[in-house]
Amino acid sequence: MTEKPRQSLAGLWNISFGFFGIQIGFALQNANMSRIFQTFGARIDDLPWLWVAAPLTGLLVQPVIGHLSDRTWLGRLGRRRPYFFAGALLAALSLFAMPLAPALLFAAVMLWVLDASLNVSMEPFRAFVGDMLRKDQHAAGYAVQTAFIGAGAVVGSIFPWALEQFGVSNVAAHGGIPDTVRFAFWFGGAALFASVLWTVVTTREYDPHAMAAFAGTAEANDEVPLLATRSYASSLIWLAAGTLVIWAVGQLRLEKEVYLLGALLLGYGLASAAAIALARGGSPANMLSSIVGDFSGMPVLMKRLALAQFFSWSALFIMWINTTPIVAHHFYGAADATSPRFQEGASWVDVLFATYNGVAAVAALTVLPLLARRIGQARTHIVGLLCGAAGYASFFFLPDARWLLLSEIGIGIAWASILAMPYAILASSLPRAKLGIYMGLFNVFVVVPQLLVATAMGSIMKRFFPGEPIWTMAFAAGTLVLAALAMIRVDRLTRG
Structure with missing residues (x-):
């Protein structure tokens, strides 16, 4: 057999059902962590710094888990499912511990642990769809996955409000x-x-021999030997950029969290130099050289999609951090996190987040497939991103918090498209043997913009819009427009 069998609807369901539970965890985190931090006394200006744990853990964890899962085979457990299970167990324990937080520091540490655990489970799920489905089912597979993401996020977002x-x-x-x-x-x-355990129990992965047969000869070259031919110039550029950022913090009196951005640039510069040295030294099997080599050798299509992802996730992270203070301050007139009006506004944010995720679940199975068949996946993504930009911009013009439900329709369409279209475009063009690592590296362009927002947005807001968090929505709308413009180059490449 040289082609994977088609999966039935039940097969598609089982492959992605675990994402339902993973997204419940992410939704609870996204909708409530700002609320928890502010309840413990954090200021609005402190929120980006406290939230930095989430994207930082994704940046560190996902490429490593992708690299390892590509090379794992544990008999009946397979190669992706061991990571599903381990991450889900740790994330569940973190969710049980989070509400027991006695102080702000404990809550911040538990966010770090929770997000790391969720990323351990989530990253292999992206590759799992590509592993289990033939190319003509990739779009359907990621659409079903997106529907579960939306449904899980609805449950996670609305549950506190429903309990009230x-x-x-x-x-x-x-x-x-x-x-x-x-x-x-x-x-x-x-x-x-429970949901991740369902996927672990009801699915069986193709063994390495079957995967090799399905892949045929269409596999990627090893990037480590190519890395050995590179000079250290690019590493020096990264090191210089990190040094410049750290110097600018003191000279321009930026917020201290910007030091983290400089440290990350320095860290990658050192990592790339070490990877080149290891590759030159004839150590092809090491993980660092493999990850850096694959990162520098990304396909052209992946690089163009990465730019769109960068802008898309900048907007999403702005929304997750700031929606609660925006709604509480701008629409409920409450800045004190202990006041009943603030808690009322925070609960309405749970409803808003549930709404955009519900819209995403429906759009992933209806609107997006219809548009993709008519105008193509790249142009469908452009439409979705512009719908999201309109949703963010509408925050400035709506007179009442209840009208924000209309904003969430556009945001929900964008969210569905961001979760489905780039991965459907990408999965069909990547080599099977490196699907895990490339999906993990693609997440870098999900994580880095979040780190940039977390380190820079506080300084921007404090300097230009103190006490007016609603202006973050203008940044969110603008970055989605930039993402749509970046997708034009992807569309040109996919159409030849």
Whole structure:
């Protein structure tokens, strides 16, 4: 057999069902961590710095897990499923521990642990779809995955609000975490573990011999020997850029979190220099040289998609950090995180997040496939990104918080497209043997913009828009427009 068998609807369901629980965890994190941090006394200006744990762990974890899962085979457990299971177990334990946080520092550390665990589970799921499906089912596979992401996010986002409707206390008594959030996190931990376990139990991966037969000769060259031929010039550029950023923090009086950005640039410069040295020294099997070599040898299509991803995820991270303070301050007139009006606004944000995720689940199975068949995947993504830009911009013109439900329709379409279209375009063009590492490296362009927002947005807001968090939505709308423009180059490449 040289082609994978077609998966039935039940097969598509089982392959991606674990993402339902993973996204419950992400949704609880995205909708409630700013609320938890502010409940413990964090200022709005501190939120980007506290949130930096989430993208930083993704940056470090996903390429490593992608590299390892490409090379793992544990008999009946396969190569991706061991990582599903281990990450889900750790994430579930983190969700149970988070509401027990006694102080801000503990909550920040638990966010780090939670996000690392979620990334351990999530990264192999992206590659798992490519592993299990033939190319003509990739779009359907990622659409089903996106639908589960949307459905899981609806459940995770709306659960605290739903508990309040049933009489559970939504008051942050004595600076603690409200019972609505506490019980929602515990429910989310159980649901996450159960859904990932479903995928682990109901699926069986193709063994290495079968995967080799399916791949045929269409495999990528090893990038490590090519890395050995490179000079250290690019490493020196990264090191110089990191040094310049660190110098600028003191000279321009930027926020101290910008030091992290400089440290990351320096870190990559050192890592690339070490990888080149190892490759030149005849050590082809080391993980560092493999990751750096594959990063520098990315296909052209992946590089163009990466630019669109960079701008897309900048906008999303701005939204996740700032929607709660925006809604509470601009629409509910509450800046004090312990006040009932602030908690009311924060609960409405749960509804808004559930709405855009619900729209995404529906759009992934209806609107996006229809558009993709008519105008192509790249142009469909352009339409989706522009819908999201319109949704963000509408925050400035709507008179009441209830009208923000309309904004979430455009944001939901964009979210569905961001989760489905780039991966469907990419999966069909990547070599099977390196699907995990390339999907992990593609996540770099999901994570780096979040780090940039986390390190720079606080300085921008404090300097130009102090006390007016709604202006972050203007940045979000603008970056989605830039993402749409970047997709024009992808469209030209895919159409030849």
